[in-house]
Amino acid sequence: MIAPVASGGEVKGESRVPVEDRLFSLVLALLATETGLLKSEILSTVRGYAERFDSAGQNANLERQFERDKDDIRELGIPLETVESPDRPGDNQALRYRIPKGQYDLPDEVRFTPDELALLGLAAEVWREASLSADSQRALTKLRSLGIEPREPVIGYAPRLRVRDTAFEPLRQALDRRQTVRFRYFKPGEAEPRPRTVDPLAVVLHDGRWHLHAFDHDAGESRTFLLSRIIGDVAPVPGSTFEAPPLGVQDRIIAELQELHLRNVADLAVTGGSDAEVRLGKRAIEGDEDAGVIRLHYTDAAVFADELAAYGPEVRVLSPASLRAAVCDRLRAVAAAHREPGEGTP
Structure with a gap:
């Protein structure tokens, strides 16, 4: 039959x-x-x-x-x-x-004992909840492909903890089903998030952050969105579908984001021995230890400004001027939020 x-x-x-x-x-x-x-x-x-x-x-x-x-x-x-x-x-x-x-290949000096693998299995049990369970399952693939077989069954191993943005799963499903969706998106510089109606074409990971490339119905052209700026739920539009995205769209978008990343360059003065020097120094493409200056690439100016402002006085933006202004705006907003009522603006 x-x-x-x-x-x-x-x-x-x-x-x-x-x-x-x-x-x-x-x-x-x-x-x-x-x-x-x-x-x-x-x-x-x-x-x-x-x-x-x-x-x-x-x-x-x-x-x-x-x-x-x-x-x-x-x-x-x-x-x-x-x-x-x-x-x-x-x-x-x-x-x-x-x-x-x-x-x-793993370095020759790296070995896992059966007891260590058993501990990895126990850790995976803890990580089975919510979005971390997917990371645990995929990471088990990496262990097996390295030829590592534990004495006890290993349920999963995650080399790092990463929780995907809330919008990831509904967007992935919409992409599978070629389903148009709506969501509210907070664009830097705007006071309120605006509704967007889009056809999801690709969801890609770049520079540690998830991006959605989609056809924006309101703009009438394709746009790339940062998932962390999607506010609230991602809702499918009933009865609205679209044609399959072009082949290779994911590789093309990653290449475009990488080109943007390499095009954006910042010079920073960091305090010696500070958290900023340690963390940002790892990503530096150039540096002058005597002057305490490092040079970095970045993809999204608003995201990078948020990060730099969090270091406070440990980092000072030398260039570009637009990034320096964005960091100063954030620091002023923090100062204003902590100012006592009646105090004037410095």
């Missing part, structure tokens, strides 16, 4: 491969190749994709799944590379993907 087949090559009633198994298989496949794999080769052969691959070419949903999986793998700290074909430059269909094994 032949089982009915759903659109996209998925057999109805077929049990789905768990996400951690799919990521594990993808990591192993990309580690095993020197030259890299084409997207078509990955989708047609790797466990978790191959079961749903449609040889007739109806694989749009599967390709979007692969785009999200790439983000998850990179979020784990795994160096997934994109290699362009020298014969077909600019052709996304000719891109190859690989994980350089030399950059992914």
